[in-house]
Amino acid sequence: MLHFSPTKMIAILVAVLFGVLLASPNLFNQSTLDSLPDWMPKNQVALGLDLQGGVHLQVKIETEDIAEERLENLESDVRTLMRDRTQGALGYQRIRASGNKVTLTLLKPEDTEASKERLESLLTPVVPTGTLLGGLGIIEVELSEPSPGVLEYTLTDEGIDERLRSAVSQSIEVIRRRVDELGTTEPIIQRQGVDRIIVQVPGFNDPERLKDVIGTTAKLGFHGVSDTMSAADALANRPPVGFKVIPTSDAESGEANILIEKAPKIPGEGLVDAQPGFDQRTNEPIVTFRFDNKNAQRFCKYSSANVGRRFAIVLDDTSISAPVIRDAICGGSGQISGSFTAQSANDLAVLMRAGALPAEITFVEERTVGPGLGLDSINAGKFAATVAGILVVIFMLLAYGTLGIIANIALTANIVIIIGLLSVIGATLTLPGIAGIVLTMGMAVDANVLIYERIREEKRAGRSLVQAIDSGFRQALGTILDANITTLIAAFILFYLGSGPIKGFAVTLAIGIVTSVFTAFTLTRLLVTLWLRFTKPKDLPRRIIKLVPEGTSLKFMIYRKLSFPLSAALLVGSLGMFIAVNLNYGIDFRGGTLIEYQSTSETADLGDIRGRLSDLNLGDVQVQEFGAPNEVLIRIESQGGGDNAEQSALAKVRAVMDTDHTFRRQEVVGPTVSGELAQAGTIAVIASLLAIMVYIWFRFEWQFAIGAVLATMHDVILTIGMFAVLQLEFSLSSIAAILTIVGYSLNDTVVVYDRIRENLRKYKKKPIHELLDMSINDTLSRTVLTSVTTLLALLALYFLGGEVLRGFTFAMIFGVLIGTYSSIFIAAPVLILFKLRPGAMDRKDPSPYTGQEAQEVQ
Secondary structure, three states, X not given: OOOOOHHHHHHXXXXXXXXXXXXXXXXXXXXXHHOOOOOOOOOOOEEOHHHHOEEEEEEEEOHHHHHHHHHHHHHHHHHHHHOOOOOOOOOEEEEEEEOOEEEEEEOOHHHHHHHHHHOHHHHOOEOOOOOOOOOOOEOOEEEEEEEOOEEEEEEOHHHHHHHHHHHHHHHHHHHHHHHHHOOOOOOEEEEEOOOEEEEEEEOOOOHHHHHXXXXXXXXXXXXXXXXXXXXXXXHHOOOOOOEEEEEEOOHHHOOOEEEEEOOOXXXXXXXXXXXXXXXXXXXXXXXXXXXXXXXXXXXXXXXXXXXXXXXXXXXXXXXXXXOEOOOOOOOOEEEEEOOOOHHHHHHHHHHHHHOOOOOOEEEEEEEEEOHHHHHHHHHHHHHHHHHHHHHHHHHHHHHHOHHHHHHHHHHHHHHHHHHHHHHHOOOEEOHHHHHHHHHHHHHHHHHHHHHHHHHHHHHHOOOOHHHHHHHHHHHHHHHHHHHHHHHHHHHHHHHHHOOOHHHHHHHHHHHHHHHHHHHHHHHHHHHHHHHHHHHOOOOOOOOOOOOOOOOOOOOHHHHHHHHHXXXXXXXXXXXXXXXXXXXXXXXHHHOEEEEEEEEOOOOOOHHHHHHHHHOOOOOOEEEEEEOEEXXXXXXEOOOOOOHHHHHHHXXXXXXXXXXXXXXXXXXXEOHHHHHHHHHHHHHHHHHHHHHHHHHHHHHOOHHHHHHHHHHHHHHHHHHHHHHHHHOOEEOHHHHHHHHHHHHHHHHHHHHHHHHHHHHHHHOOOOOHHHHHHHHHHHHHHHHHHHHHHHHHHHHHHHHHOOOXXXXXXXXXXXXXXXXXXXXXXXXXXXXHHOOOOHHHHOOOOOOOOOOOHHHHHO
16 A cells, blocks of 8 residues: 555645645635636635624515415405406305305306306416426316305415415515615525525624514505595494505604505506605605506506595505605606605615515524624634644654654645635535534544554564555554544534534534545555655654553453443433433523623623613523623523514613623524424434444444444433533534534444454454453554544633633533543443354455565565
8 A cells, every 4th residue: 555656646746735725715815816817716715604793594484474365366366357347247145265265155056157167267277486387387276166156266285385485486586685785795595495594694783674674575555545534433443345454654644544445556566766865855864766667657647536635655564654646646756755764764775676575574593693703703713723733733743753743744734625625615614613623633633543553553563664554554444434434424414404503513524534534545645655765764753652551451341340330320310310400402492592792891790781681571581601701691581472572582682782782692593493403403313323323234243333322322311411410501513512422432433343343353262351352452542542632622622712612612522531431331342242252253354464565665
């Protein structure tokens, strides 16, 4: 494995340099990148909202509204067609809409066939959204005849689903137009699932205004106003047929309600433009609008026939203005005046230009990060990553000397390639993503540690230096692949089932695993080969520190009589604490509101804040110091009124806090999303365990698969018990930590199992407990060195990475320690219980190593 042709050598160096080239745009600002030649890469790593500030919203399209509106339209269509005098009106007793159907009762049963023919157009299939015309349509309305003279037109589930898909697609475009009108940069607006839309607006610092602009349905219409009955009389008695009472938002009119015609004279779709402006006479903010030609003519005709009467401009069933028509308006344009501010006039113009949403939307999740916190997160992440890198580099130098320098070069190239790949695929780097990179720094050296420890073992077995190095790389390859594939499986499942920042963590972790294997078996091997050729060393470099003495022969299997009862007691205790005390669930899982503020004074007055919030009647409200003395975290329990109630609670808190506190971030999770996140998190852990068990069963034997899963479940349960005992917040990041612990623990376990499998083939008559002891001792140095490097990176992240990541990092530190324990004292000894014997791996042994290829480098 140490022979490199010039072509292969150049290919490896070109691949590494290409990674450096892809990562290089992150060193320059945008103006410098614009001046570079076109062939140069210019993609930079996109920063997530938690790093640059901004707003993340998840909105839900209300299916009930779509079904209700479609039923109203169906009822109206039936009535209109039955009254069509051009074809001859058909008599009917009544038309009634209820549930999901419209029932038509005819006066004469003999008119049934004529009515069916008249209404046949209602049964025309609709073309599904996103398909070509001419394809098979979806039956939206079905006809039945429960009794003579009675026809029922029923909305199908497929038709409602198609309306929902169409509404989501239309809503995405409307929301995109609205957000673009606000002048933001590179918003992300995309479908999620069947009825959800994700909206991410980087750098936008006014979440309430964004929600107002996005959340307004903006169904605009110009309606006639009744001049025969007042709104008060209509409410006291009954509105005339074809009229309804709606509230008014025009404070200057002095009216609370107004009686208008149900059907608009001019629909809002007839507008072609709307702009904010100021009245030349009063200098008050107004909105000017302009109709298209068709509706301009309609408005001219209507206004000419109704001079002296009022008409109402209605937005979402609220009258925003109801002026009197003084003269015929035939220019195709007009203006809306009312109680506007400059910003509200601009927002109304934005809504009118962008068009109406097809249905009402509900905000089910909200996460907002202020720019100050984003900058602090970037600085903390950079500093933590730098310190972690320095600690790992120093440790590798002390542990391996010259080979440590080679490992550090490979580690540096690994990080650069990760950044380059994140840049070219357009991935978003989040704060958990930085944690993934820092964790990769600790785990990336594991491949090098495995190789180096195997080289030392081969050297102690009497091989020459070159043969030992060649054999070390060869023997370590399978172990490294098995160990990293298990972690990669966990990363894939985390990406598939995770959301938001957790996906960013999964992406960086998965890319880091792949690049680590690549650099270990290409760049590291190449550099070691060059070191051999040019320096011609006689022996391996000396270690400055040696954590595990050579020739260590500890009797680990003796301690299984202690480790099994100890672990059993800890497992029972963890499950007991989980049942009795339960976890301190964050808002990701129980819903509610979380807001972080920074006081303008040096120390936040927690008592004063509690007093302010207690007057709002929001239920359980927790106020605590978060990080610095002037930073405070507010947690509000989930409100009982559904997703919209969470938004109301948030508005109340911000109204009393924003006056003398600097907003840092907020998270609002409604009950809809919290239940989904809890389910997805549970599925992610179970799915990863099952997938990994199948892989290990395929690569080893069934005893190893069950042993690995038992050891991993041991680590997961103890980690959950740790959360229950310490009452640390259990959030979506905690699920990410548990899945990463699963990957790390299995990494450790697979390394031990791989050596056990190898020794089972070599020593077919050695007692199983002695063989297990020997296998653990063989890999003990690697286990300790990898754990130390990973812990060094995690400790830097824990102390320097900021308060937001502290809980996640603490869980990871606990997981590394408990994973190391379980791979030695649980995963290996449990094989004895499954009656594993040396003959279990008795298959054709691989061809013995001769060292012939290694001679080529000499």
